[in-house]
Amino acid sequence: MFNLGIVGCAEIAFRRFMPAALQVEGLTVKAVAEEYDPSKLELFTNEYHLETENSFEKLIAREDISALYIPQPPALHYKWAKKALEAGKHVLVEKPSTTSYADTKDLVETARSKNLALHENYMFAYHSQIAAIRKMIDDGEVGDVRLISAQFGFPMRAQNDFRYNRALGGGALLDAGGYTLKLATVLLGKTIKVDSAHLNGLDGFEVDMYGSASVSNDDGVVCHLGFGMDCGYRCSLEIWGSKGRIYTNRIFTAPETLEPTVFIETGEGTREVKLDKDMHFKHSIENFVRECTDEQARNEMYDAILLQSKLVEDVKNLAGK
Numbered sequence: 001m002f003n004l005g006i007v008g009c010a011e012i013a014f015r016r017f018m019p020a021a022l023q024v025e026g027l028t029v030k031a032v033a034e035e036y037d038p039s040k041l042e043l044f045t046n047e048y049h050l051e052t053e054n055s056f057e058k059l060i061a062r063e064d065i066s067a068l069y070i071p072q073p074p075a076l077h078y079k080w081a082k083k084a085l086e087a088g089k090h091v092l093v094e095k096p097s098t099t100s101y102a103d104t105k106d107l108v109e110t111a112r113s114k115n116l117a118l119h120e121n122y123m124f125a126y127h128s129q130i131a132a133i134r135k136m137i138d139d140g141e142v143g144d145v146r147l148i149s150a151q152f153g154f155p156m157r158a159q160n161d162f163r164y165n166r167a168l169g170g171g172a173l174l175d176a177g178g179y180t181l182k183l184a185t186v187l188l189g190k191t192i193k194v195d196s197a198h199l200n201g202l203d204g205f206e207v208d209m210y211g212s213a214s215v216s217n218d219d220g221v222v223c224h225l226g227f228g229m230d231c232g233y234r235c236s237l238e239i240w241g242s243k244g245r246i247y248t249n250r251i252f253t254a255p256e257t258l259e260p261t262v263f264i265e266t267g268e269g270t271r272e273v274k275l276d277k278d279m280h281f282k283h284s285i286e287n288f289v290r291e292c293t294d295e296q297a298r299n300e301m302y303d304a305i306l307l308q309s310k311l312v313e314d315v316k317n318l319a320g321k
Helices: 011-021 038-048 056-061 074-086 101-113 128-138 173-188 280-293 295-318
Strands: 002-007 027-033 051-053 067-070 090-094 118-121 145-153 193-200 210-216 222-228 234-241 244-248 261-266 269-274
Touching: 002 011, 002 056, 011 027, 011 038, 011 067, 011 280, 027 038, 027 056, 038 051, 051 056, 056 074, 067 074, 074 090, 074 101, 090 280, 101 118, 101 295, 118 280, 118 295, 128 173, 128 234, 128 244, 128 261, 145 173, 173 210, 173 222, 173 295, 193 295, 210 295, 280 295
Parallel strands: 002 027, 002 067, 027 051, 067 090, 090 118, 145 222
Antiparallel strands: 145 234, 193 210, 210 222, 234 244, 244 261, 261 269
């Protein structure tokens, strides 16, 4: 049984992590810490009856805490994940792992040297719809794959959102773009590489606001990616094959109550396939718990985190950012 602490009273921790974590065997969420707005601690104590700390350092130092969840803005992930790993704690960090490949590599090396789990929480990748769509591709539902496209973008949020703050690790690539790159990796595999990339800003903002990239693998499969933070909402995946296409529109954000719908379009018409509801956030946490004790699972996650961070870095470099 692992006792876990939460480093910060983020909305995602309250709204998404806690309800999922309470259903995970082998894990007890014991305490939460908050330094910036202590009034938020009351929400967690009232709803989830957690112990509280007014210092992240104190939480990390607690001997009864063996794992930590870090839902801070991206620019703070490295600092607190590094402190947690050095204190001998397993770490589940929100995506992206850090804001640079060098920092991510350092975290992975630290975790590896101490036999600790380091898990990056791209939870959508654990939804059963991903495996179902991969099976449709493997079964040749639309023939040989000619092109894959994925888009994730949303309308403008509040001006004080961390996504628009460079110092906090904002930007469309690190946020929405990371989702599309992760999905491309799931579909294209470990030989994925970035072939081209563009990042665009908007007047009045200090971060990239939308962008695109093209990636491919050693088999010649190409995936076009689009992402943005000032766009009409898109959350889509399309696989265009020699005999038709597969497409869906809730690939990244399917809530637990939703039966995802996949459309298979061929010369014989369009077939609508309802997939099972699923709890991808819970499954991500379950994998983290497994990685805490399973060396092979830990190593696989290390490799996945490094690959994801390298792809993000390559997009930045190709886009001249």
